[in-house]
Amino acid sequence: MTARPPLSVGIALLAGAAAVTGFSPFYFWPAVPLSLAVLFVFWWQSASAWWTVAVTLAWCAGFFGAGVSWLYVSLHEFGDMPAWLAVPAIALFCIYLASFVCAGAWLQYRLRVRLAAKAPQAFLAVMPAAFVAAEMLRGIVFGGFPWLTLGLSQTPGGIIPPLLAGYAPIFGGFGISWLLALLSGALALVALPATRSQMSRNGQIRLAAAAAIVVIAGFVLDAIDWTQPTSYTVSVALVQGNIDQHLKLRAEQLRPSMEAHLQLVESTNAKLIVLPETVLPVFLDDTPPAYLEALKAQAVKNDGDLLFGVPVAEHREGRTPYFNSVVSVGSSPSQRYDKIHLVVFGEFVPPIFGWVMNWLNIPLSGFTEGSAHPVPLTVAGERVAINICYEDAFGSEVARQLPQATLLVNASNMAWYGHSLAADQHGQMSQMRAMEMGRWMLRATNSGLTAAINQKGEIVRALPQFTRAVLSVEAEPRHRATPYVRWTDWPVKIGLLVLLATLALRKRKTA
Numbered sequence: 001m002t003a004r005p006p007l008s009v010g011i012a013l014l015a016g017a018a019a020v021t022g023f024s025p026f027y028f029w030p031a032v033p034l035s036l037a038v039l040f041v042f043w044w045q046s047a048s049a050w051w052t053v054a055v056t057l058a059w060c061a062g063f064f065g066a067g068v069s070w071l072y073v074s075l076h077e078f079g080d081m082p083a084w085l086a087v088p089a090i091a092l093f094c095i096y097l098a099s100f101v102c103a104g105a106w107l108q109y110r111l112r113v114r115l116a117a118k119a120p121q122a123f124l125a126v127m128p129a130a131f132v133a134a135e136m137l138r139g140i141v142f143g144g145f146p147w148l149t150l151g152l153s154q155t156p157g158g159i160i161p162p163l164l165a166g167y168a169p170i171f172g173g174f175g176i177s178w179l180l181a182l183l184s185g186a187l188a189l190v191a192l193p194a195t196r197s198q199m200s201r202n203g204q205i206r207l208a209a210a211a212a213i214v215v216i217a218g219f220v221l222d223a224i225d226w227t228q229p230t231s232y233t234v235s236v237a238l239v240q241g242n243i244d245q246h247l248k249l250r251a252e253q254l255r256p257s258m259e260a261h262l263q264l265v266e267s268t269n270a271k272l273i274v275l276p277e278t279v280l281p282v283f284l285d286d287t288p289p290a291y292l293e294a295l296k297a298q299a300v301k302n303d304g305d306l307l308f309g310v311p312v313a314e315h316r317e318g319r320t321p322y323f324n325s326v327v328s329v330g331s332s333p334s335q336r337y338d339k340i341h342l343v344v345f346g347e348f349v350p351p352i353f354g355w356v357m358n359w360l361n362i363p364l365s366g367f368t369e370g371s372a373h374p375v376p377l378t379v380a381g382e383r384v385a386i387n388i389c390y391e392d393a394f395g396s397e398v399a400r401q402l403p404q405a406t407l408l409v410n411a412s413n414m415a416w417y418g419h420s421l422a423a424d425q426h427g428q429m430s431q432m433r434a435m436e437m438g439r440w441m442l443r444a445t446n447s448g449l450t451a452a453i454n455q456k457g458e459i460v461r462a463l464p465q466f467t468r469a470v471l472s473v474e475a476e477p478r479h480r481a482t483p484y485v486r487w488t489d490w491p492v493k494i495g496l497l498v499l500l501a502t503l504a505l506r507k508r509k510t511a
Contacts, residue, residue, distance in 0.1 A: 005051075009058040012042060016062025023067070023148055024428035025421070027158025032150055035063075036184035040127050041191060049109045056105040060098030067148045068094065070420030078245055078416050097138060097145065104134030111503050123189045126503060128181030133496045136174055136489070139394070143341070146393050147425065151176030155431040155457045164214075165457065166221030168435035169482035172395050174492045179214060186211050226482040227438030227455060230406070233474040234380055235304075236442055237270035240450040241279065242468040245415035248446075249281050257281075258291055264470050265295060271304030272380035272475075274444040277324070277389050277411040280310045284327060292329060299330030305379035306330050307444075309388065309411045311367075312338070321368035326386045326411050328379050335377045337386040338370025341394055376405040382477050384409050385439075393429050395436045396488035403485055406477035408434065408441040415447040423449045423465060431457040438482040440475045 015038040022032035039059045046052040071093065076086040108130035132150070139146030151173035154162040164176045171178075186207055189199075199207070241261050247253040258280065265273055280287055287310065299306040305328050313322040323338040376383040385405035387398055389412040398408065410430055414423040427449035434441040435457040443451045448465030452473040463471045 008042060008055055012039065012055045012058040013062040015039065016059035016064075017066040019063050020066045020148070020421075022153040023425055024155070024157060024431075025424035027155075028160070029153040029158060029162055030160065032153040033180055033184040033187060035059075036131070036150070036181060037187035037191065040123070040185055040188035043105060043108060043127055044123065044188065044192060046109065049106050049113075052105045052109045053102045056102045057095075057098055060101050061094065063148070064094040064097045067421070067425075068097075070417045070422040073418040073420050073422075074416045077418060100134040100138040100141075101131065103137075104130040107133075107500075111500075124182060124185045125499065127188075128178060128185045129496055129499050131181050132174065132178045132492075133500060135177055136493065136496070139174075143343070144394065146173075147429075149173055149177055150180045152428050152432055154180065155428050155435065157428075157431070157459065164218045165435060166218040166224070168432060168457070169224075169226045169438055169484050170221065171492060172436050172484045172489055173432045174489050178492060178496070179218075183211060183214065222456075225438075225455075227478040227480045230477045230479065233476050234272055234382060234407070235270040236452065236473050236475045237265075237268035237273045238442060238444040238450050238452065238463075238471040238473070239264045239273065239275045239279075240445060240448065240463050240467065240469055240471065241276065242447050242466055243415070245413075245418075245446075248415070254282065258288075260468065262291070262294055264468070265298050265306065268470050268472060269302050270472060271302055272382070272384075272407075272442075273299060273302070273304070273306040274409055274411065274442060275306070275308035276444050276446045277309035277326075277413045278311060279308050279411075279446070282311075283322065284310045284312045284325070296329040302330075304330055304381075305332050307377070307379065307384075307386070307409060307411070309413075312336065322366075323370055324367045324388055325370075326377075326388060326409075328377055330379065332379050335379070337374060337377060337388075339367065339388040339391060340370045340372060340374065341391045341397060342367050342369055343390050374401055376401045382406045386411070387433075389413065390426075392426075392433050392441075395433055395484070398433050398437060399485045399488050402437055402439070403479070403481035405439065406479060407475060408437060408439045410441060410443045411445075412443065413446040414449070419466070423447070427451060427459075427462075431459070436482065436484045438480070438485075439478050442473075442475060 015035045019032050019035035021028045042055045043052055071090050072086055075081040075089060076083055108126045111126050135149050154164045154176050156162060156165060164179050167176050167179060239261060243257050261275060261279060295306050307326050307328050309326050311322055312325040313320050326337045328335045376385045383405045384407045385401035387410050392398060392410050414426060417423065430441045430443055431453055434453045434455055438455045440455060441453040443449065449462060450471050451462035452460045452471065452475060454460050455478060461471055461473050463469050
């Protein structure tokens with residue numbers, strides 16, 4: 001039964017918002033396929049391309065409106081953007097994110113109509129592929145924003161174990177997105193009497209069997225250990241200084257902040273100590289040498305190394321680029337990793353949008369990209385792949401440092417987003433990267449989520465957010481490459497391209 005237009009919009013809006021509960025910190029993953037199944041039902045019943053786009057926009061308003069509302073904290077509370085401007089700015093950003101899903105909605109409608117595709121098989125061939133293709137484009141265009149992608153919902157943490165986590169080391173998060181979208185399509189298919197009646201009993205049995213095989217295979221694959229553990233563990237200390245973001249960049253706060261972090265460092269005997277992103281809000285050259293020596297002395301005392309986030313200026317002829325970096329000190333020679341994937345409007349602003357900085361007050365917002373070919377840092381006797389803050393949203397980029405790396409480290413400062421969903425959602429991306437790479441992910445953040453995540457994506461230990469403490473854990477270095485490390489997202493990209501291109505060619509033949 002088709003709902004009236006106003007009711008359809010309301011249902012779509014609520015379904016989109018409900019999907020957010022499928023992600024961290026709620027981890028109620030069934031909400032995601034159920035929500036998407038509702039959207040697919042509306043897609044199938046829609047009588048026009050424009051109505052398809054309209055109901056999709058309503059779904060996205062609920063999904064992105066609830067899912068990324070934390071941007072208000074960053075823009076208004078810490079970026080000094082007036083509330084009257086911050087709210088419409090976030091609304092425009094949500095519309096931008098929705099544009100990808102709406103484009104996918106329009107594409108699947110045109111393909112189905114031009115193909116006269118009313119058979120149930122078209123449900124599974126077109127809709128899931130169009131949605132996931134749009135999701136992947138959202139993670140690429142203008143630097144990408146792969147936040148709240150479907151596959152992330154299949155990380156462990158909730159009462160109900162995820163069904164598809166076993167596919168992460170093979171096809172990655174986007175591969176899981178496609179499988180989850182296919183299951184959503186199957187749910188929508190059986191929910192509609194019109195499509196269900198077109199299927200023979202044998203067809204219904206085959207559909208149920210295929211869904212069961214996908215789920216069972218997920219559990220079987222999850223039992224496989226794709227990487228090999230070493231015969232030892234490494235003691236790790238993850239430092240959470242919990243410096244208020246309002247105070248962090250003030251000159252009078254620098255010394256108390258440095259002293260607080262030094263006390264935390266000196267309280268641990270871990271072989272590898274990790275401090276958060278830009279833990280020192282001054283350039284490395286401006287950091288008191290005595291302080292750096294004190295950090296190094298503690299690392300040497302522990303017969304290990306210390307990693308800390310700090311902006312680094314390089315004085316070159318004619319210009320002085322500066323980088324968002326993680327630097328090592330300790331028993332090993334000092335090394336440095338420079339952040340590669342910078343956040344648009346956060347760490348750099350495209351030239352044509354320079355006027356935006358008139359509204360924002362974000363210090364250190366003109367970083368330069370690091371090398372596109374990073375190598376792991378050799379510290380504490382291990383090869384450690386560093387990613388800074390938002391970089392762990394991009395699995396194919398984290399994979400660049402593997403299989404050489406034995407551990408993954410993420411240094412972040414999520415205090416920009418206050419008491420919102422952002423820190424938990426970001427931590428879930430680290431869970432997926434650990435699953436894809438078959439490595440432990442060690443997260444050190446200013447205010448949370450500071451956590452140690454094993455190769456199965458399970459949070460082994462975590463500190464409460466907004467506390468000042470050190471998380472101590474015995475991390476397990478691992479070797480060998482998962483299938484995902486070898487081919488990253490290419491199987492999914494090629495699969496979607498081939499499928500949609502095939503449908504497009506058939507469309508031309510029937511036009």
